């Protein structure tokens with residue numbers, strides 16, 4: 001009884017709890033500090049719930065990647081901070097260059113509407129960039145070599161929510177934030193989108209046996225994201241949404257069959273077991289071939305560029 005209630009209540013409770021905490025953090029004199037405190041509390045509570053009611057028992061076992069996951073999270077968060085700092089001046093820079101061309105558009109942002117409505121609008125717009133960046137990262141071999149790091153784990157849990165190569169993170173941030181800059185969205189909208197993305201991201205990777213029901217049609221839930229991590233390409237190249245699944249629904253990549261998602265996750269290629277190795281591996285030809293699961297080229301093979309890949313080949317696993 002309690003288990004069934006918790007299964008239904010935990011996902012919305014963690015999200016709403018995190019956002020209420022964020023509201024108080026943003027009203028304090030040190031918003032960033034208190035936001036991080038709220039974030040770490042939610043991480044700790046999700047980790048506890050994973051122990052009490054796991055979706056997959058095998059995913060509780062250590063995989064030797066915890067340090068790497070935390071290190072990538074910190075580096076990606078650093079990149080976010082950097083982009084936010086650039087963002088403070090970027091709108092002015094862009095506006096001064098593009099003003100004559102975009103003048104009718106800059107200022108389109110409805111900054112007199114209630115903040116909650118602005119955040120929902122911002123989420124829908126940012127989500128289009130997140131969707132596009134994520135889908136391209138799966139369908140383009142050059143970008144897959146960076147995104148594969150995220151998919152190279154064999155267990156899903158709260159600590160691999162931030163496991164992204166910094167190039168992958170930067171590409172996603174650029175595509176999701178630039179439209180908002182061009183539309184003139186205020187900083188508060190960026191901060192709230194960051195908060196929603198942080199908590200939804202923790203939850204999509206959690207190993208808790210939650211039941212999200214109708215929420216699966218709106219949000220990127222653990223159930224949908226487990227399909228996304230499947231080793232089977234037809235299952236993995238779906239559900240690209242980061243917070244919302246609106247664009248998956250529109251572009252036909254929404255996937256939610258009436259059975260439990262596979263727990264056989266991962267990639268067919270090989271990713272370095274070390275943090276620094278994971279950072280530099282995609283930049284070398286040999287490293288990229290390991291990630292893509294291709295045999296090393298024989299030393300005698302002619303140094304001829306590979307022809308453009310067919311679309312089937314360009315859709316890596318998953």
Ligand SMILES: [Zn+2]
Nearest residue numbers: 134138147228
């Ligand atoms: Zn992915």
Ligand SMILES: [Zn+2]
Nearest residue numbers: 150205225229
């Ligand atoms: Zn993921």
